[in-house]
Amino acid sequence: MSGIYLHIPFCKQACSYCDFYFVTRTSEREHFVQRLVQDIKSYRDSKFTEETVETIYFGGGTPSLLEPAQLEEIIDTLYDVFDIDEREITLEMNPDDVSAQFLADLKSMGINRASMGVQSFEPELLEFMHRAHSREEALRCLELLGASNFNSFTVDLIYGNPGQSVEQLKSDVKKLLEFDPPHISAYSLTIEPKTRLGKQVELGRIAPPEDDKVAKHFDTINKLFSSHGIERYEVSNYSLPGKEAIHNSNYWEHENYLGLGPGAHSFWWDDSAKRWENEQDLRKYLRSEDHPEKEKLSLKQLAEERLMMGLRTRKGVRVAELSEQYGYTLNDRQLEYLQNREQEDKVKVDDRITLTDGGIKIADAIILDLVTLH
Structure with missing residues (x-):
């Protein structure tokens, strides 16, 4: 096996562009953790535990909304059930959740890669995206990461925003490069139909950026990243040599992975290849022990x-x-x-x-x- 993905569905608020499954009520976090632990244990002595797990990825949602003790319980259960020889354990986090103690706690439990959702340093763009953090929190978080024991981390940026100039984008990239990130995921803003942004575009309140402008943004980030030795290895992913994301790269190469939590996807290829998706419903996940129907490919x-x-x-x-x-x-x-x-x-x-x-x-x-x- 190459990896395990855990979908942590809690968010403080809804980002305008996001169509991943999330809930903004966080009162059920402990109930969710106990259900997830039960879910992990249900795989004991199954065919899914016969292959070695090399990567673990906490995605969401906002995994950094869980307490360190909750994350540690999940990780301990994974090690108890699966044969893990970890090359990479990643946790997605938002800048407003991060402290020096939080990073130290993560490192002590074996998490060795942080994924930071910065998106932009421009206050008006953060407001447009409906992000929960401020410019100051993003900068402080990057300083904390640089001072921590995390030698592997990645930062998310979004370009191609309506009204975003090339100069604003250059400013974002140059500010980020001051922190010497080993990996950057830079995404062109995608307008998904059921999101807050999608509805605004549908109502004619926001005009999506033109293709030539997005292409100019793409050229800008490629040039600036490359000048710092950070090269593109996938449409949206850039890294220093040897700092490519192992977990995500395995997705692209049809390695096996198991997805746990509401909305998580799994892919497994032994005698035949199958894919399945957990239902995007936290309440059903909390009370159901059924595993979803598998699609044979x-x-x-x-x-x-x-x-x-x-x-x-x-x-x-x-x-x-x-x-x-x-x-x-x-x-x-x-x-x-x-x-x-x-x-x-x-x-x-x-x-x-x-x-x-x-x-x-x-x-x-x-x-x-x-x-x-x-």
Whole structure:
């Protein structure tokens, strides 16, 4: 096994852009922790405990809303049930939850990677995103991280916000780079239909940024990160050499993972490949012991997924891997399409298929075209 993902669904408030499952009532945290511990124990002596766990990821929601003692109970239970030889244990946190003592507590229980949701240092952008923290809290948190024993951490930024200028983005990036982050996840703002932001766009109150502006933002962050030795290894992820996220990289390469908590996804490939998702409902999760129905995936589905995920990464996809692991051969129309994109310097094809810097800007369009050619 490569990893375990734990979805901690609590948030202080709803960010305007977020469509992950969360609840803003935090009174049920202890009840949730006990249910999650029970959930972990239910896997004892199952086929899911036969493989070694290399990564654990606390996502959400806001995992930093749990008390250190609650996190420690969850981790102790994982070690008791699973065969864990950890390479990476990550916990997502918001700046307003962090103190020096909190970071020390996390480190003492074995969490060795912090994921900090900064998004921006601009007060008006933080307000637009409906973030719970301030610029000052974000800066203080990064100072605390730098002074702590965490030698591996990542920071989230969001670009392409309506009204966000290139100069504002440069200011955000330059301020972040002062703290020497080993890893950065930089996301183009995505407008999801059921979010607060999606409703505002639907009502015509906010106009989404134009594609050429977003492309300019993308070029700006790539240039600034690269000048500090922080290179893109996936559409939205950048790191110093050797500081790539192990857990997330395993998702993209079809490694097995188990998702625990409401809304968490799992993927398991032994004799056949299956995926399942826990229901996005905390109340049902708290009272139900049923495991969700599993979807069986065909080799063709898996191959197309591998193309979709792999082409978003710097490594791309080995042509031989498609045939050896998935029994998938590119057809004549796909080969012709790749040849045309190669002539446009969007794609490079040798023993691997990779997207160039020009191709990565339109990665979604290229990938969709490629997998739908029959």
